[in-house]
Amino acid sequence: MFEAVLTLCLAGAEAECRSVLLPGYEAATMADCTAMLADTAPDLDVFGADVIAPGAPRCQPAGPVLDLQEIAPRLWVHKGAIAEPDRVNGGDVSNIAVVIGDASVAVIDTGSARWMGESLWRAVRARTKLPVSHVILTHMHPDHVFGASVFDGARVVGHAGLARALADRQANYLESLASLIGADRLIGTAPPDIDLAIDGKMEIDLGGRVLELSTWPTAHTGNDLTVVDRVSGTLLAGDLVFDGHIPALDGSVTGWQAVLEQMAGQPPVRVVPGHGGPVLPWPAGGAATARYLGVLAADTRAAIADGLRLGAAVERIAQGERDYWQLFDAFNARNATVAYTELEWE
Template sequence: MFEAFIVLCALTTGATPASDGPGNACRSALLPGHRASSEAACMAFLGGPLPDWTRQPAIRPSIPFCSDQIPRPLSVSEVAPGVFVHEGKVEEVSPDNAGDIANLGFVIGDTSVAVIDAGSSRQIAEVLYAAIRTVTEKPISHLVLTHMHPDHVMGAAVFREAGATIVGAATLPRALADRAETYNENTRRDMGDRAFLGTTIVMPDRLVEGGMQIDLGRRRLVLQTWPTAHTTNDLTVLDADTGMLFAGDLLFDRHTPSLDGSLIGWLAVLDDMKTLDARRVVPGHGRPLLPFPDALEPEKRYLDTLARDTRAAIAAGSPLSAATKGIAAGERENWRLFDLYNPRNATTAYTELEWE
C-alpha cells in the first residue's frame, strides 16, 4: 500500500526538504487520507488542499509525494480480541524518546476503529496510525481523548485527517485553549524541533458530559466523564464486549501519579470507578494491562498518604516550602520519577487542603 508524505523542515535551522535525515531538523511526515494500492492512485488523491498546519510560519514543506516505504509502526500488543495497546516509556519527554511516554490504544469493531489518545506529537500519532494499518483497513471513525495533557492529545490532527471524529469531555476545549501556547512551547523544547515538526493542537468535534456510547459495529464503547480528579476533564473508555477499561491518567502504574486537579476529588473518583463493569484496565502510564479493580490500590495508597501527610504538615504549621520535602516521602521507593512529580503533587495538595 502507498501512503502520502511531505518532508518538513524547521525554518530556524536553515535545513531544506531535500536534506531529510537524523542530523537535521527535517523529517518525512505522513499525510493520512490518501492510502491506495498504487502510487498513481495515491497521487490522484493529493489534488486537494494540504492541511493548514503545513503552512505554519516555522515550517518549510516539500512537494507531497507517495511511497510504499511506510514508517516503522509503533509497537502494539493485542490485549483482548480486537483491543490493541501501545506501552509508552516511563520517562519524561526527551529527544531520545520523541515523546513516546503514554499508553495509547485502539479498538476494532465490525465496521470501524476507535483510537484512545493520540500521543505527544504528530510523529507519534503517525506511527500509531501506521500500526493500525498493519492490523486493519477499516476506517478510523473516532479518536477519544482521555484528558488534556500533551502526551495524550498533541497528535490528534493525524486522526482527524484520517477521517476520525475527535471526542473529549465537555470541559476539554477550555482546558486546551488555556494551555495551548504553554503546551506547544514546552513540548517543542523537550523533544526538539525535529520530532515536534507538524504538531498542532486541535479541539474535539464532539463533547461528552456524563456518558456516551460509540458503536463500532457490534462493538460498543462506553465513555464516561468524571468530576475533577487528575484533571478537570478526565474521561474513561470501557469496551463493553471484553470488559477492558482505558482509564487514561486517572490511573498510573509505576509512574508517580501527577496531580493537576483535585486530590479529594481524585480519591472519590477512584472509589466510584470500582463500580464499573470492567475486568482489566489500561492505565495512562505504566504496564499496559492490569487486573481491575485491584490495580487502583497502589495509586489510592499513594494519594491517601499524600492527603494524610499534607494535613499533618498543615496542622503542625509547617510552611509550604518545608512541608513539600517530607510529604509522602515514605512512598519514594514505590514509584519512578518520584522526585520530579511528588514535590509538585505536595504543593498542589497543600494549596487545596489548607482551605478545608
Template sequence: MFEAIVTLCASLEAGPCRDHLLPGYEAAEAAVCAAQLAETPPRTALAGLVSKGAPRCVPVGPALAMTEVAAGVFVHRGAIAEPDMDNRGDVSNLGFVIGETSVAVIDSGTARWMGEGTWRAIRAETDKPVSHVILTHMHPDHVFGASVFTDAGALALGHADLPRALIDRQANYLESLGRLMGAETMIGTEVIRLDQFVEGTAEIDLGGRVLQLETWPTAHTGTDLTVFDAGSGVLFAGDLVFDQHTPALDGSLLGWRAVMAELAEREVAGVVPGHGGPLLDWPVGAADMIRYLAVLEQDTRQALDAGARLGAAVETIAQEEAVHWELFDAYNPRNATVAFTELEWE
C-alpha cells in the same frame, strides 16, 4: 506497502524539516499510491510551515509497537520517563479498538509522529476507517498526535471542558516540548478542535462494538474521561490510573480519591492505565493508586495541623511512598504542593 508523505519545514533555507505522513493513501504499489494523490490532493498546509517539494509515495515507515490486550483491543505502552531527545515524547499509553465497521483511537501521544506510528499500527491490523479519536484529558502526552486521524476524517471527542483547558496551556506545552524533545520532533504538531463534546456519558458504535465514554468530576485534571469497551470489558482509564509512574496531581486530591473509590467498584476485565501496565487486573490494580492518594492526604493534613509552611511540608509529605514509584522526585513535590493548597483552604 507504500504511503504518502510530504516534507514540511519551518524554513526552506534553515529548517528544521520533518517528513509528515499523509494518511489514507496506503497502497501495495507506489503507482497506485501516486494515482490516489493525484486524484485527491491532501492537506499539506500547516500554520507557519512550508512544503519542501510535492507529496510523494515511499515505503511504509515504522509503526508504534502494540500489544493486543483483548480481542481487537491494542495498547502501546509508553516509557516511564520524562519527554526528552531520546524518547521523543513516547512516555504515555495509547491504543485503539477495532469494531466490525470502524476503528476508534484512544489518546494519541505527545507529537504528530506518534499519531503517525499509531496509524501505521492500525493499518497493519485492518483497512477499516478510523472513525473516532478520543482524548482522555488535557495533558500533552495524550493529545498532540491526534491531527493524523482528523486529517483522515476521524471525529475528535473529549471532555466538554477540554478545549478551554488546551487553549489556556497549549502555547506553553508546545514551547516546553520543543525545548525538551527538539524542534524537528515537534514540527507540524498541532492542537486539534473537538468535533463532539462529552458531558456525562456517551456511546460510540464501531459496528457490533460499543464504547462507553464517561466524564468525571475534577480528579487527576478537570477534563478526565474514561472509555469502556463493552465487548472486551477493558477500561481505558487515561491518567486517572497510574502504574509504576508516580501519579501526577493537576486537579483535586479529594476529587481523585472519590473517583478512584468509585472506579475500584467497577466490574471490568482489566484497566489500561495512562502510564505503565499495559493492562492491570482489577480491582487489585487500583491498590497502589488508592494507597498513594490516601498517604498524600494524610501527610498533608498532618503538616497543616502542625502549622508547617508549604516549602518545608513538600519535603516530607508522602516520602514513605518513594520506594513504590518511579520519577518520584519529579512528581511528588508537585503533588504535595497541589494537595497542600487544596486542603489549606478546605
C-alpha cells in the same frame, strides 16, 4: 507498503525538517501511491504558516509503525516509556489504545506529537482497512493529545471542559515539548479540535462493539474521561490510574480519591492505566494509585496541622512512597504543592 509524505521545515530554520505523513495514500506499490497523489491532491493548508515545504508530496516506503500489544480480541495497547519526554523517546511516554469493531475503529489517546499519531495510523492500517471513526482523548495533558490531527475525518471526542483547558495551556505545552524532544520532532503537530464534547455518559457503537464513555468531576485533572469496552470488560482509565510511574496531580487529591472509589465499583475485570501496565486486573490495579493519594492527603493534612509552611511541608509530604514509584523526584513535590494548596482551606 508505500505512503505519501511531505517534507516540512520550520520557517526561518530550514535545517530543521521532517517528512510528514499524508494519511490516506497508502498503496501496495510505488506506482499506485503516486497515482493516488496525482488523482487527489492533499490539503496542505492544514500545516499552517510556521512551516514551509521545500518540495512536492512524494511516495516512499512506509515509515515506522507503533508497537501494539493485543490484550483482548481486537483491543490493542501501546505502552509508553515510564519516563519524562526527551530527545531519545520523542515524547513516547503514555499508553495508547485501539479498539476495532465490525464497522469502524476508535483510538484512545494519541501521544505527544504528530509523529506518534503517524506511527499509530500505520499500526491501525496494518491491522484493518476500516475507517477510524473516533479519536477519544482522556484528558488535556500533552503526552495524550497532540497526535490527534493525523486522524482527519475522525470525530475527536473529549470531556466538555477539554477544549477550554487546551486553549489555556496548549501554547505552553508545545513550547515545553519543543525544548524537551526537539522542535524538529514537533513539526506538523497541532492542537486537536474537539468535535464532540461530553458531559456525563455516552456510548459509541463501532459495529458490534460498544464503548461506554464517562466524564468525571475534577480528579487527576479537571477534564478526565474514561472508556469501558464492554465486549472485553476493559476499563481504559487514562491517567486516573498509574502503574510504576508516580501519579501526577493536576486537579484535586480529594476529588481523585472519590472518583477512584466510584470507579472501583464498575464491572470491568481489567484496566489499561495511562502509564505503566499496560494491563492490570480491576479493581486491584487501582490500589497503588489510591494508596499514594491517601498518603499524599494524610501527610499534607498533618503538615498543615503542624503549622508547616509550603516549602517545608513539600519536603516531608509522601516521602514514605519514594521506593514504590519511578520518577518520584520529578513529580512528588508538585503533587504536594497542589495538595497543600487544596487542603489548607479545608
